Amino acid sequence: MLDGWLDGYTLSLLIFAGINAIAAYSFFAPFKTGQVSLGQAGFMAVGAYTSAIATQKFGMPFAAALVLGALLAGIIGVVVGFPALRIKGVYLLLLTIGFAEIISVIAMSWEYVGGAQGFRGIRYNPFTLEYVIGIIVLLLLFFSRLERSSLGRAMDAIHQDETAAEVMGIDVVRIKLLAFGLGAAIAGLAGALYAHQATFMDSTTFNILLAVEILVFVVVGGGSTYWGPLFGAALLNAFPEVLRGLREWLELVPAAWTSSHAMHVIYGFLRDFLDFENAKRLIAYGIILIVTMIYRPNGLLTREQLRQLHPSRSRARHA
Amino acid sequence: MFCQQLINGLMLGASYALVAVGYTLIFGVLNLLYFAHGEVFMVGAFAGLFLVLYAGVGIFGALVGAMIICALIGLVAVNVAVRPVSKDYPLAPLISTIGLTMVLQNSAVLMFGGQQVAFPETIRQELYHLGPITIGSVQVFILVVAITLMVLLWLMIEHTKLGRAIRATAENHETAALLGVDVNRVVLVTFMIGSGIAGVAGVLDGIKNSGVSPFMGLGAAVKGLIVMLLGGLGNVLGAMVAGVLLGIVEILSAAYIGTTQRDFFSFLILIVILLIRPTGLFGTRTMEERS
Numbered sequence: 001m002l003d004g005w006l007d008g009y010t011l012s013l014l015i016f017a018g019i020n021a022i023a024a025y026s027f028f029a030p031f032k033t034g035q036v037s038l039g040q041a042g043f044m045a046v047g048a049y050t051s052a053i054a055t056q057k058f059g060m061p062f063a064a065a066l067v068l069g070a071l072l073a074g075i076i077g078v079v080v081g082f083p084a085l086r087i088k089g090v091y092l093l094l095l096t097i098g099f100a101e102i103i104s105v106i107a108m109s110w111e112y113v114g115g116a117q118g119f120r121g122i123r124y125n126p127f128t129l130e131y132v133i134g135i136i137v138l139l140l141l142f143f144s145r146l147e148r149s150s151l152g153r154a155m156d157a158i159h160q161d162e163t164a165a166e167v168m169g170i171d172v173v174r175i176k177l178l179a180f181g182l183g184a185a186i187a188g189l190a191g192a193l194y195a196h197q198a199t200f201m202d203s204t205t206f207n208i209l210l211a212v213e214i215l216v217f218v219v220v221g222g223g224s225t226y227w228g229p230l231f232g233a234a235l236l237n238a239f240p241e242v243l244r245g246l247r248e249w250l251e252l253v254p255a256a257w258t259s260s261h262a263m264h265v266i267y268g269f270l271r272d273f274l275d276f277e278n279a280k281r282l283i284a285y286g287i288i289l290i291v292t293m294i295y296r297p298n299g300l301l302t303r304e305q306l307r308q309l310h311p312s313r314s315r316a317r318h319a
Numbered sequence: 320m321f322c323q324q325l326i327n328g329l330m331l332g333a334s335y336a337l338v339a340v341g342y343t344l345i346f347g348v349l350n351l352l353y354f355a356h357g358e359v360f361m362v363g364a365f366a367g368l369f370l371v372l373y374a375g376v377g378i379f380g381a382l383v384g385a386m387i388i389c390a391l392i393g394l395v396a397v398n399v400a401v402r403p404v405s406k407d408y409p410l411a412p413l414i415s416t417i418g419l420t421m422v423l424q425n426s427a428v429l430m431f432g433g434q435q436v437a438f439p440e441t442i443r444q445e446l447y448h449l450g451p452i453t454i455g456s457v458q459v460f461i462l463v464v465a466i467t468l469m470v471l472l473w474l475m476i477e478h479t480k481l482g483r484a485i486r487a488t489a490e491n492h493e494t495a496a497l498l499g500v501d502v503n504r505v506v507l508v509t510f511m512i513g514s515g516i517a518g519v520a521g522v523l524d525g526i527k528n529s530g531v532s533p534f535m536g537l538g539a540a541v542k543g544l545i546v547m548l549l550g551g552l553g554n555v556l557g558a559m560v561a562g563v564l565l566g567i568v569e570i571l572s573a574a575y576i577g578t579t580q581r582d583f584f585s586f587l588i589l590i591v592i593l594l595i596r597p598t599g600l601f602g603t604r605t606m607e608e609r610s
Contacts, residue, residue, distance in 0.1 A: 083594050
């Protein structure tokens with residue numbers, strides 16, 4: 001449908017950015033109740049391996065495998081979420097890291113899914129972009145409804161102060177589990193989409209660095225509003241491409257302009273600066289992360305800001 | 320065979336303990352998970368490598384140099400990524416140090432490439448046979464340096480004025496400040512000590528594996544976190560004991576069960592400890608009780 005007017009490079013770029021955005025929502029769901037997980041890559045791995053086994057070994061259609069992967073990731077999410085109820089902060093972070101590492105060890109030592117050689121020859125899904133767009137739209141609708149529902153308000157209350165929320169009669173255990181399982185299921189979707197787009201994965205594909213990147217999207221974009229994860233993922237995925245585009249423009253500068261030594265030095269510096277390989281991209285992410293935390297610890301977009309865009313609505317709320 | 324494995328485990332554990340000690344010191348005074356510590360360890364290893372290759376210093380020079388360089392990096396890190404960040408958002412300092420991790424790791428990738436770089440032989444490897452046990456001079460050196468460093472740190476914390484100030488700050492910032500402790504200075508010094516020790520640990524790791532890589536910090540960071548938790552957050556002696564313990568468990572499970580399962584066991588220990596005894600093996604207070 002869409003590949004007619006997009007070249008292959010842009011297409012794959014959009015697809016992976018979209019998968020990143022979905023993964024960002026998987027972090028956002030438990031984060032709404034104040035649970036910070038660095039194990040979302042582990043849930044992506046569960047979804048990816050489950051769906052790939054379903055399509056490759058059992059010949060299931062992709063849509064069914066996608067749902068299966070999300071379901072299993074969600075169930076495992078609830079199981080992991082149970083112990084996560086008792087612990088928070090640093091401890092939860094460590095627990096989720098531990099979970100993701102155990103998943104990775106299992107993927108490495110399980111010969112049925114390729115072991116250390118990796119899972120090869122996964123069936124390519126030609127409609128990933130359509131799936132990605134559809135899922136992002138659904139997620140946006142879902143989270144926008146959630147924000148105005150009693151469940152969403154209960155989640156905010158738990159995020160603010162768990163004890164106070166419990167005193168107010170909110171079923172903290174149920175809601176935190178729900179949020180954790182939901183996040184895991186969304187991660188499962190992202191993983192399944194990834195597996196059938198890349199057609200190859202191994203035990204290091206869904207590593208802690210990926211989990212950190214997912215966290216960065218949400219934290220930079222803004223964790224207090226449902227637009228934040230999408231905004232963060234879009235911004236940070238577009239950033240290196242914009243610089244790449246600038247570099248291509250730079251190539252168009254006529255040689256005569258850079259004949260003087262000073263201009264030549266400036267030109268060379270600019271060209272190197274805009275040459276954005278992976279390491280430089282991650283350094284830039286790191287700097288953006290630190291600067292964001294210093295100046296906007298709530299992220300670039302906040303719910304209050306978005307409310308100001310709708311003056312009538314915000315007045316009604318404060319009346 | 321068993322004794323041999325025990326010695327190997329002790330060796331591995333000593334390097335875990337060195338990383339974890341820094342973590343736990345920093346956690347103690349700031350009540351904050353400082354994510355970039357593993358990358359300081361990596362920078363220390365590269366600093367040691369460069370000192371050996373280009374400054375022509377011996378192994379002791381490399382150790383001292385890496386210690387100083389890492390202490391300075393710790394000083395910069397705390398001023399760039401920790402102190403400017405508001406404490407009102409509990410997540411903010413954690414995330415900014417994750418940012419610092421990314422900057423340090425990828426700067427190393429940019430400078431040295433993503434491959435492992437060989438660490439030259441600085442100590443002649445001689446094997447000593449003590450009955451059924453074989454131990455190399457490199458291993459002896461690593462063990463001696465690690466144990467000396469930990470004993471010195473322990474003496475410093477228990478018996479000097481600075482050590483007392485660090486303990487008071489870890490107990491409670493306000494009370495310590497009221498009693499005349501310059502809390503800011505103590506935090507800085509603690510960061511420098513922890514980072515310096517991590518630098519030494521990095522060089523030792525480089526010697527042990529005869530190579531350093533920009534990605535060595537991540538593994539060290541995660542293992543260091545497990546050890547810190549096992550020993551109890553902020554408990555320096557606990558971290559030392561737990562480091563050795565984890566090293567021995569890993570080596571034994573690798574020897575008797577299988578090498579791919581080695582990490583599985585350390586993460587299993589992590590999860591079990593989190594669930595049944597978040598205070599660590601020695602019953603230190605948990606994070607909630609501290610704050």
